Amino acid sequence: MSVTKIIVITGSTRGIGLGLAKEFLRRHCAVVVSGRTPEAVAKAVAELSALQAPTFTQAPLKAQKAAGTSQLYLAESATYPERVFGQACDVTSYEQVQALWEAAQARFGRVDIWINNAGLSHPRVTFWEQSPANLPPVVNTNLLGVMYGSHVAVRGMLAQGGGQIYNMEGFGSGGQMAEGMLIYGSTKRAVTYFTDSLAKDLKAKPVQACHLSPGIVTTDLLEGDYAGQPERWERAKRILKILADRVETVTPYLAEKILANTQNGARIAWLTPGKVAWRFATARFIKRADVFAESK
Secondary structure, eight states, X not given: OOOOOEEEESSOSSHHHHHHXXXXXXXXXXXXXXXXXXXXXXXXXXXXXXXXXXXXXXXXHHHHHHHTOSOOEEEEEEOOGGGEEEEEOOTTOHHHHHHHHHHHHHHHSOOSEEEEOOOOOOOSSOGGGSOGGGHHHHHIIIIIHHHHHHHHHHHHHHHHTXXXXXXXXXXXXXXXXXXXXXXXXXXXXXXXXXXXXHHHHTTTSSEEEEEEEOOSBOOHHHHHTTTXXXXXXXXXXXXXXXXXXXXXXXXXXXXXXXXXXXXXXXXXXXXXXXXXXXXXXXXXXSOOOOTTGXXX
């Protein structure tokens, strides 16, 4: 089956990025994954390449007649290696981001969708308790990395005649505030402003800039925020068990919506305000699956 879209995802060796890569592969796309180290990229490429893909071939005429149809297909097992490519990339380096674009274009001929997913968080402590060393990595990855990725992608997509860019939102994008989230939330608030402005600048161009909001997903990034704070983590889990979801729950929805979207400035969101209200309202009556079952 022919490839439908060529998709680059930064920060895709684990978590949501890797989950999206799997879902795009299942929807007949080619994916380019990236991470900061060659080892992590190689591991992700191997995992993705080994996924079993359902392919379908038309059954012999005799079998079709026996079934009374001319549309009988037989499932076969296949894998994805020809549609998976990976390259190490530190998104805080413009040169490495440019090299990622060029590698993807050299491998597949074009890039239809570029997803700025790479992100970092920090310990959940107050701003003045943060180590100053935490600021540059988080700000540079979450904000400068999105700007670098968007800059490279816009230029490349204008040259090739079109494409879509998706920037990953997170806590703070909608103006939310919480103790210990000042740095991370500020970067995500800025990403939302940046994406809105970029979409406005691109309104007369064949390139679209869009928002991607996965909600609260149980990844090592989320749990790492509470490292060394077991009591606080247990308190947080009471709320997260209501609002959080697993990667494999969220990413199929996001992938489907991304592939279907044709609107510049679109926001694809999993955990909408209505869904939040419904989950809290029904929390006592509807028991959800334990999203932390594997991490206990």
